[in-house]
Amino acid sequence: MTYTDESDLIFEQLLLINRRTFEGQWYETAYHALAAAFHRAQDLRDIELLVRVQHLAQEQMNAIDQEAPHHALSSLSAHTRGYCQVDEATHKS
Secondary structure (H helix, E strand, O other): OOOOHHHHHHHHHHHHHHHHHHHOOOHHHHHHHHHHHHHHHHHHOOHHHHHHHHHHHHHHHHHHHHHOOOOOOOHHHHHHOOOOOHHHHHHHO
16 A cells, blocks of 8 residues: 555545534534544554544544533443443553
C-alpha cells in the first residue's frame, strides 16, 4: 500500500465530514466519519493524526454529555447499557 498527499487529503475530508455532521447533531454519522479518520491515520501509521482523532473524540464525547446526555452515544447511556468509556476500561487494568 502506498501513501500520497491524497491520503492526507482524505483524512482531512473525513474530519470535515465529522465536524459538519457533529454540528448538525447527526452524532452517529459524525462518529463513523471520525472512526474512518482513525482508520486512515492507522493506515498511515501517523501518531500525530491519531492524537488529533483522540482529542476530537474526547471533545465530542464531552459535548454530547453536556448537550444531549440521553443520546445513545452519551456516557450516561453507555453506562446504562453496561458499557464504559475506553479510557475508563484502560485504567482498570
